Structures are given as structure tokens and as C-alpha cells.
Amino acid sequence: MDNPALEEFVEEVEEIIEDLEEGVLLLEEQPKKRSLIDRIFRDMHTIKGGAGMVMETELAEYAHHFENLLDKARNGEIVCTPEMASLLLRSIDGFRSFLDKIREGGDVDQQLINETLEQLREFEKNAGKTATKPAAKKSVEKTKGTDVSQNESTPDEKIKPEQSSAPEEKKIESDKSEEQEEVQWDDEDEGEETAYLLHLKFDSEMLRKGSDPILLIKDLTELGDLAMIPHLGRLPDLKNLDPEEIHLWWSAKLVTTHPAEEIENILIFFQDDKNEVNFEAAESPPGDPGLASFGIYGDQESEEQSKEQGQSKVDESEVETKSEPEAEAEVKDDQKAKVGEDSKNEITQEPDSPEEQQKTVSAPEIQKTSPPKADAKKDTGIKTTQSIRVTIDKLDNLQNLVGETVINQARLHRLSDKIMEIDVNLGEMLSQFVEDNEKSVQELQDQILQVRMIPVGSILNNMKRTVRDYATRSKKKIRLEIEGGDTELDKTVTEQLQGPLVHLVRNSMDHGIEDSETREKQGKDPTGTISLKASQQEGYVIVEIEDDGKGIDPKVIFDSAVKKGFVNETDELTEDEIYNLLFLPGFTTTTEVTDVSGRGVGMDTVKRDIEALLGTIEISSELGKGTSTKLKLPLTLAIIEGMMIAVGNQVFTIPLLSVNESLRPVPKQIKKIKNKGELVEIRGEYIPMLRLHDRLNITPRFKEPTEGLVVVVQHANRKQCIFVDEIVDQGPVVIKSMEDNFIQVPGIAGATILGDGRVSFILDVASLVN
Amino acid sequence: MKSKAKDEMENNQSKNYLGSVNLSDEDLEDMSLEISYSEGTRLITFILGEEKYGLDILKVRELISFPEGLTRIPGMPDFIIGMFNLRGLVIPVMDLRKKFKMSVEERHEFSVIIIVEVENKNIGLTVDSVSDVIFVKEENIQDTTELAVNVDTKFIKGVAKTKDEMVILLDIDYLLSKEEFDTLLEDKSE
Numbered sequence: 001m002d003n004p005a006l007e008e009f010v011e012e013v014e015e016i017i018e019d020l021e022e023g024v025l026l027l028e029e030q031p032k033k034r035s036l037i038d039r040i041f042r043d044m045h046t047i048k049g050g051a052g053m054v055m056e057t058e059l060a061e062y063a064h065h066f067e068n069l070l071d072k073a074r075n076g077e078i079v080c081t082p083e084m085a086s087l088l089l090r091s092i093d094g095f096r097s098f099l100d101k102i103r104e105g106g107d108v109d110q111q112l113i114n115e116t117l118e119q120l121r122e123f124e125k126n127a128g129k130t131a132t133k134p135a136a137k138k139s140v141e142k143t144k145g146t147d148v149s150q151n152e153s154t155p156d157e158k159i160k161p162e163q164s165s166a167p168e169e170k171k172i173e174s175d176k177s178e179e180q181e182e183v184q185w186d187d188e189d190e191g192e193e194t195a196y197l198l199h200l201k202f203d204s205e206m207l208r209k210g211s212d213p214i215l216l217i218k219d220l221t222e223l224g225d226l227a228m229i230p231h232l233g234r235l236p237d238l239k240n241l242d243p244e245e246i247h248l249w250w251s252a253k254l255v256t257t258h259p260a261e262e263i264e265n266i267l268i269f270f271q272d273d274k275n276e277v278n279f280e281a282a283e284s285p286p287g288d289p290g291l292a293s294f295g296i297y298g299d300q301e302s303e304e305q306s307k308e309q310g311q312s313k314v315d316e317s318e319v320e321t322k323s324e325p326e327a328e329a330e331v332k333d334d335q336k337a338k339v340g341e342d343s344k345n346e347i348t349q350e351p352d353s354p355e356e357q358q359k360t361v362s363a364p365e366i367q368k369t370s371p372p373k374a375d376a377k378k379d380t381g382i383k384t385t386q387s388i389r390v391t392i393d394k395l396d397n398l399q400n401l402v403g404e405t406v407i408n409q410a411r412l413h414r415l416s417d418k419i420m421e422i423d424v425n426l427g428e429m430l431s432q433f434v435e436d437n438e439k440s441v442q443e444l445q446d447q448i449l450q451v452r453m454i455p456v457g458s459i460l461n462n463m464k465r466t467v468r469d470y471a472t473r474s475k476k477k478i479r480l481e482i483e484g485g486d487t488e489l490d491k492t493v494t495e496q497l498q499g500p501l502v503h504l505v506r507n508s509m510d511h512g513i514e515d516s517e518t519r520e521k522q523g524k525d526p527t528g529t530i531s532l533k534a535s536q537q538e539g540y541v542i543v544e545i546e547d548d549g550k551g552i553d554p555k556v557i558f559d560s561a562v563k564k565g566f567v568n569e570t571d572e573l574t575e576d577e578i579y580n581l582l583f584l585p586g587f588t589t590t591t592e593v594t595d596v597s598g599r600g601v602g603m604d605t606v607k608r609d610i611e612a613l614l615g616t617i618e619i620s621s622e623l624g625k626g627t628s629t630k631l632k633l634p635l636t637l638a639i640i641e642g643m644m645i646a647v648g649n650q651v652f653t654i655p656l657l658s659v660n661e662s663l664r665p666v667p668k669q670i671k672k673i674k675n676k677g678e679l680v681e682i683r684g685e686y687i688p689m690l691r692l693h694d695r696l697n698i699t700p701r702f703k704e705p706t707e708g709l710v711v712v713v714q715h716a717n718r719k720q721c722i723f724v725d726e727i728v729d730q731g732p733v734v735i736k737s738m739e740d741n742f743i744q745v746p747g748i749a750g751a752t753i754l755g756d757g758r759v760s761f762i763l764d765v766a767s768l769v770n
Numbered sequence: 771m772k773s774k775a776k777d778e779m780e781n782n783q784s785k786n787y788l789g790s791v792n793l794s795d796e797d798l799e800d801m802s803l804e805i806s807y808s809e810g811t812r813l814i815t816f817i818l819g820e821e822k823y824g825l826d827i828l829k830v831r832e833l834i835s836f837p838e839g840l841t842r843i844p845g846m847p848d849f850i851i852g853m854f855n856l857r858g859l860v861i862p863v864m865d866l867r868k869k870f871k872m873s874v875e876e877r878h879e880f881s882v883i884i885i886v887e888v889e890n891k892n893i894g895l896t897v898d899s900v901s902d903v904i905f906v907k908e909e910n911i912q913d914t915t916e917l918a919v920n921v922d923t924k925f926i927k928g929v930a931k932t933k934d935e936m937v938i939l940l941d942i943d944y945l946l947s948k949e950e951f952d953t954l955l956e957d958k959s960e
């Protein structure tokens with residue numbers, strides 16, 4: 001794929017598909033939410049348009065079919081049913097297949113495409129037949145018994161009233177009455193609408209900088225009903241009027257079902273020290289269209305106010321003929337006029353209400369916090385957040401270069417130390433420079449890491465589809481809750497987290513959550529819940545997968561492990577140790593194998609994948625209550641803090657995050673136990689000790705830990721003492737994958753390059769601890 | 771202390787890889803063009819023990835002198851003699867003499883590491899010395915089945931005959947294949 005336009009298209013569509021998938025899943029829950037249908041329609045439309053541009057006509061046509069379907073949904077001819085959601089989801093798979101074809105060549109999954117199109121035709125035919133009688137269509141479909149099986153598992157709200165034992169005639173009547181009614185979008189009668197008051201005062205120079213209030217207004221109108229009142233106080237005489245300046249400012253009321261953050265997201269592009277753009281939630285009920293009742297005339301200049309009131313009528317007409325930007329506001333012309341009148345009527349009442357009075361007082365205060373600086377012209381650019389799309393390759397290269405710089409910095413350090421021994425003055429100078437440079441390098445490193453961070457929400461949201469598909473196939477009802485999706489993690493880590501996450505969620509669905517009947521019998525909510533929570537703790541990101549299913553019975557695991565010969569019947573294991581058995585290759589407790597899990601390959605793969613990311617995995621469970629799996633992952637894989645330790649003539653690196661402490665034990669701290677090896681007693685705790693030189697087959701300088709050092713490392717909840725010769729250094733190390741040019745070597749998590757240019761291996765703490 | 775400084779200098783020198791042969795992309799392109807016109811292969815030839823070996827020059831990334839500071843990889847068989855830092859890349863080095871179970875000689879001034887690139891992996895191979903770049907026509911390459919050489923024939927692709935000598939073609943793709951690498955891990959457990 002050499003065509004950059006095509007490449008960009010594929011990337012774009014990938015993003016759209018994700019949005020699409022999420023949209024469809026939400027729509028299934030709230031089939032009558034207009035904004036969702038609009039969103040899905042827009043996505044389809046974008047795919048179609050883009051595909052046409054890059055001459056992917058088949059894809060464009062495919063998207064076109066589904067766009068048509070959604071258009072019908074938009075017009076209220078069709079209401080989204082579970083089968084329509086399934087169809088849309090399958091179409092998404094179809095789009096993916098197209099993308100695969102474009103990216104890797106080969107063929108589209110023609111069978112899938114044909115099937116989905118066939119289903120679509122079928123669906124549209126049914127819908128078309130009964131389009132004028134949406135209610136009747138439902139009952140027909142129901143009695144016919146469509147081949148889509150999900151229909152039964154998911155009760156349709158609309159069907160219920162009609163299926164009541166009402167006589168036929170009545171039914172027809174009710175159908176008729178429904179016919180006349182327009183589809184009631186949930187968005188409209190949800191009652192979740194909130195009104196916001198906006199204060200939009202722009203820098204008069206704004207137009208010259210290429211920005212335009214109209215953009216803001218356009219965006220806002222997309223969120224809901226926007227009523228605006230212009231303030232003409234700053235308007236100069238006609239002869240002094242500079243058409244390239246903005247003289248007006250606006251008060252606006254936005255009634256929307258969207259959350260306040262979305263308004264914030266629009267306004268943020270316009271918020272700088274010259275523009276006064278802010279908003280607040282209105283306290284009056286959103287149904288009241290009167291702007292004035294919110295006291296937004298609380299302008300600091302009361303003269304302006306009176307002027308406005310007096311001229312209101314004239315102003316209105318002036319505004320209409322003013323300039324392009326304002327013209328957009330005319331869309332709401334009628335409303336505006338009405339609002340204007342309302343305001344005039346109500347303005348006199350304003351002081352009567354203490355609430356409003358408060359508002360008038362608070363308005364100038366708001367302005368104090370962001371005083372207009374008309375004379376501050378030093379600031380040239382407008383503050384807009386722009387973003388560019390960069391391929392991950394470029395970032396990887398950049399990251400590598402930064403890595404090189406970090407290594408060179410370490411070399412400089414060594415060099416300055418050496419020069420210091422020869423020439424103190426020169427050494428001092430160099431060392432000063434090296435220290436200054438260190439700050440820049442550190443900053444550079446932090447910045448590049450920041451750039452690579454993406455929210456884990458994207459992969460958490462992908463689980464929605466996994467859960468939905470499983471739930472429709474099985475008899476279980478499962479709800480997925482997602483928390484902390486905005487937690488950020490390195491892109492590579494995030495991507496590699498996807499596999500293990502799917503596995504864990506499937507495990508929860510398959511082995512954890514019971515079917516509705518069983519759950520009800522046990523007094524649980526018939527719908528099971530799986531929750532995914534992401535959060536950041538120090539240098540780690542924690543991802544928790546929790547279900548409220550049947551939990552894990554330690555006894556069952558133990559017995560199963562005995563049967564398989566992993567442990568002896570006489571072994572006494574702690575609960576944690578028993579859960580750890582789950583990670584053994586080939587371990588399974590289920591006797592029946594399903595298509596999702598139970599083959600005994602899995603948890604060990606999950607564990608390996610997580611450990612390859614230098615992370616840890618822990619399982620905890622309560623029988624009958626549920627299971628929780630906790631993943632602990634480093635923020636990044638590229639650069640970590642490392643402790644360099646020497647064994648013999650070789651230097652190894654231990655990730656500092658795994659190091660608890662280091663010490664030189666006294667002889668009485670060392671205990672030798674038969675068959676269990678050596679233990680070190682540290683503050684009353686006995687921790688097993690590993691002689692690293694034995695493990696790595698190296699001749700050490702010291703034979704006894706009392707001569708060398710012991711480093712205490714921890715992985716998950718297990719501690720281990722590692723006997724080494726000495727600690728050489730500590731600092732940031734760039735992780736190089738062993739697999740890039742070689743193979744994954746057991747016991748080694750990666751390689752790094754030391755200040756002297758030599759390669760040092762990063763020890764895999766997980767394998768040392770076990 | 772002084773000797774340490776000297777070490778450092780030598781280190782740096784080895785980092786410059788004096789005398790290394792870098793093949794630019796253009797060179798490689800030229801060669802591939804030539805090859806597509808006439809049926810045959812351009813080989814880089816090197817000496818290992820008594821014999822002359824050759825490998826497809828398109829697999830060769832560069833030649834370097836023996837680096838200071840190879841780091842041994844724990845648990846690997848002895849013919850993987852370690853990893854080193856090639857301008858930020860961490861590259862393993864395989865001692866071909868050890869791999870082919872020949873007598874192990876002390877390294878001398880002509881000892882060279884050939885960095886080859888197979889399936890996006892860069893790997894160093896130690897050879898006694900590099901001799902030449904030759905062009906061999908397809909019809910001059912023979913099967914190895916009836917041939918008796920010191921090396922396990924599974925690593926040999928064939929034998930190329932030129933005017934005055936025989937060159938053993940190394941099957942570098944097999945030598946550095948995933949299957950072969952996987953055996954490293956088995957070796958370790960033995």
C-alpha cells in the first residue's frame with residue numbers, strides 16, 4: 001500500500017469503525033435515541049464518501065446500502081431492533097474485511113459481504129412493507145418468527161403492549177393512532193435536557209487571525225437548541241466600523257442533552273486570554289426559552305444594557321444585514337425574535353428575583369478572572385489545539401533516537417568522571433554541562449513518552465462487542481461496565497493488552513457469570529456484571545477485570561491440579577498459591593470445552609503476555625461472589641529505571657520498580673533449610689534467596705552473601721532475595737527487545753546498552769521469583 | 771586508571787568500525803538489477819577453516835571487525851557467543867566455527883563479523899576472513915546431495931563452481947530460521 005491517501009483513508013476508517021461499533025452497541029440499548037442514529041449515519045456517510053474519494057467503489061457501495069438503512073431509521077421508518085443491531089455489527093466486520101483487503105491485498109470476505117447485503121435486503125423488505133405501519137410490522141414479524149434468534153432473548157419494548165390480550169379491532173386502532181404519530185425520539189422526551197448559559201465575547205481582532213465565531217456557533221447548534229442574543233454595546237458608528245473586526249458579543253442559551261464536557265470541548269478552542277468564552281448551567285427548567293430570565297443581561301456596563309433595550313428592535317434588523325457570521329444565527333431567527341421580546345418583557349422583573357440578582361452580581365466577577373486585554377498584542381497566534389496524524393513508525397524512530405541520547409548521556413557521565421581524575425577544572429566544567437544536559441534529556445524522554453500515550457478506553461470499549469456477541473449467543477445476560485477509560489498507557493502496551501484482556505473477559509463470561517436462572521435462584525441480579533476498571537498508581541497502570549459470577553473454588557482447582565499431577569495431594573498450599581496454579585500451562589477445570597474457553601490454553605498465555613509487558617497478574621476470588629483479576633502494567637515499555645548489578649564480570653539490569661531494597665546480610669540472617677534452599681531473614685520475614693551466579697552459570701567474585709549484596713525484589717506478592725556481587729549503577733535504561741534480532745530468552749526480559757556501550761541484559765524478575 | 775582510559779579509547783575505535791564495508795542501498799539496488807537481468811546470484815565469499823563459503827550478498831547488511839565487549843547470553847549454547855551494540859541495535863553473534871563444530875581457532879586480525887539480515891533480524895556471523903564478491907550463474911550451482919563437506923548439509927544450499935574454485939553456498943535462511951532458533955531453547959534445557 002504505497003498510496004498515502006489510501007493509507008490515510010484506512011487509518012481514518014479504522015477510527016470511524018470503532019466509533020461506529022460503539023454507536024451501534026449504544027443504539028441497541030437505546031433504540032430510539034436520535035443522536036445515536038445520527039452519529040451512526042454520519043459514520044457510514046463518512047466511510048462512503050472517503051471510499052469514493054480513494055476509488056474503493058465496492059466499499060463505497062457497501063457503505064451506501066447501510067447508509068440507506070440508517071436514513072430510514074433517521075426518518076423514523078424503522079426502529080432499531082436487536083436484529084438490526086446485529087446486522088450493523090456484521091456490516092462492521094464487512095468493513096474490516098474491506099480494510100484488510102486494502103491493506104494486505106487479497107480478497108474481501110465475499111461471503112460475509114453477500115450475506116450481510118442479503119440480510120439487509122431482507123430487513124429492508126420487511127421494513128419497507130410495513131414502513132407505514134411500524135407497529136403492525138412488529139407484530140407480523142413476531143408471529144412469523146424471524147430466523148434471527150436473538151429476537152426472542154431480547155424482549156422488544158414495543159411488542160409488549162400489543163401482545164396484551166386486547167381484541168383485534170382495538171389493536172388496529174392503536175396501530176392507526178401510532179401511525180399518525182411521529183416517532184418519538186428518546187432524546188426529545190428524555191427530560192435529561194439541561195440548559196446552559198453561554199457568554200461569548202471574542203477578541204475583536206479574531207477574524208484577522210483566521211478564526212471565526214461562526215465555527216463555534218455551528219458546533220454549538222449541533223449539540224442542541226441554541227438561542228442567541230447579540231449585544232451591540234461595542235458597535236461603533238457606521239463610518240468608524242471596521243468590517244474585519246468583531247463588534248458584537250453574545251449571550252446564548254443552549255438546551256442540550258449532551259454533557260457539559262462537550263460544550264467545554266467546543267469552547268476550549270476559543271478560550272484564551274483575549275476571548276471571554278465561558279458557560280454555566282442554568283438553574284431554571286430548560287423548557288423555559290426566555291433568555292432574560294437567566295439574567296444574562298448582567299453586563300457590567302449598565303449603560304450598554306439600557307441602550308440595548310431601547311434599540312433592541314433596530315438592533316435585531318441590523319444584525320440580520322451585518323455579516324456572514326451572524327447570518328448563521330438567523331437560523332434561529334424566529335426564536336431569537338421571540339426571545340428578544342421575552343427578554344424585554346421580563347427584564348423589568350429581573351431585580352425581583354434574588355436568584356437573578358445574584359447572577360447579575362456574579363457576571364462581572366467572572367470577567368475579572370479573565371480580564372480582556374485588548375492591548376496585549378504581543379500574542380500573535382490564536383490559541384487553537386491542532387493535531388497531526390503521525391505514523392507509529394516515526395514515533396518509534398524518534399523514541400529510538402531519544403533512547404540513543406539517554407545512552408550517550410550515560411557515557412558522557414562516565415567520561416566527565418574520568419576527566420575529573422585527570423584535570424579537575426576541565427572535569428568540573430564538563431560535569432556541569434553534563435548535568436545541564438541531563439535535564440534536557442530527561443525532559444525529552446518524558447515528552448516522547450507522553451506523545452506515545454493513548455487512553456486505554458479504546459481497547460476497553462472493544463470489549464463491549466465481545467460481551468455483546470457472547471451474550472446474544474449464550475443464555476446469559478451480561479452487563480459490561482467500564483471505568484477509567486481515559487487512563488493513559490503507552491500505545492505498544494495498550495495494543496498488546498488487547499489479547500489478554502479479551503481472554504480474561506471471555507473467561508469471566510464463560511466460567512464466571514452464571515446463567516440467569518441460576519443467578520435468580522441464588523438471589524443475584526439475573527444480569528451478570530463484568531466491570532473493567534483502569535487507573536494509574538505511581539508508575540503503573542492497574543487494569544482490573546471483575547465479575548460477580550460464581551467465583552473460583554480453591555478446592556476444585558486443587559483437586560484438578562492433583563489429578564493432572566501438578567501438585568501432590570499432601571501439599572499444603574495457600575489460597576494465593578492455589579490461584580497461581582491456574583497459570584500453569586495445560587491447566588483447566590472445565591470438563592466441557594466451549595468455543596471461547598476451556599481448552600486449558602489461556603491463562604498461562606495471558607500471564608506470559610502480561611509478563612512480556614513487564615507487568616504482573618493477580619487473581620482473587622470469593623466463592624459465589626465473583627472473581628477479580630488485577631493487571632499491573634508499567635506505563636511504558638521503552639525506558640525504565642534500572643538498577644545495574646554485577647555478577648562476576650557481567651552487568652545485569654533489574655527494573656527498579658521491582659526492587660524493594662538491597663542490603664548486605666550478616667551471617668545470622670542466612671538460614672539454610674533442607675529442600676527449600678536458603679532464606680534471608682529481614683525484619684522477621686524469611687525471604688527465599690537465589691544465587692544469581694548459579695542461575696546464570698557465572699563465576700562470581702563473592703561466594704557468600706555476607707561479602708556481596710542481596711537485592712530484595714518483588715513480583716506480584718512474592719518476594720525474593722537475589723545475591724549479587726555489587727550494585728554498579730542506577731538510572732534510566734532503554735529497553736531493547738531481545739526478539740527484534742534474536743529470540744526471547746527465558747529469564748531475560750530485554751536488553752539495554754550501558755554507558756560504556758556494552759549490552760546488559762534486563763532480568764525477568766517474574767521468572768526469578770518463581 | 772590509565773589502562774581503563776585506554777580501554778575506553780579502543781572501545782570507541784571499535785565503535786567506528788574502521789575498515790568495515792558498508793553497502794549502500796544504491797549498491798544493493800544495482801546488484802539486484804543486474805541479477806534480474808542475468809540468471810544468477812552475487813555472493814560474498816569468506817573463509818572458514820579450510821573451505822570457502824558464500825552467501826547471498828543481498829542478505830548482508832555490513833561487515834565489521836570483531837567488537838569489544840560481547841555480552842554472553844545466559845543459558846545459550848556456546849556458539850551463540852553473545853550480544854553487542856551496533857549503533858544502538860542489540861545484535862547476537864553466532865560463531866560459525868563453533869556452530870559447525872570445527873576446531874576453534876584464536877581470533878586473528880582478519881577475523882570479521884558479517885552482519886546479515888534475515889526476516890528483519892540482524893545477526894552477526896563470525897568468519898575467519900572475508901575474501902571476495904563474486905557473481906555465479908544459476909547453471910553453475912550444484913546440489914549438495916553427493917557432496918562431502920565438513921558442515922552438516924542441512925545448512926548448505928549448494929555448491930557454486932567458478933573458474934578456479936568451489937564455493938559452498940550457506941543456507942542462511944535455514945541457519946537463522948525460527949525453527950533453528952527454537953532449538954537453542956531446547957539445547958539449554960538439556
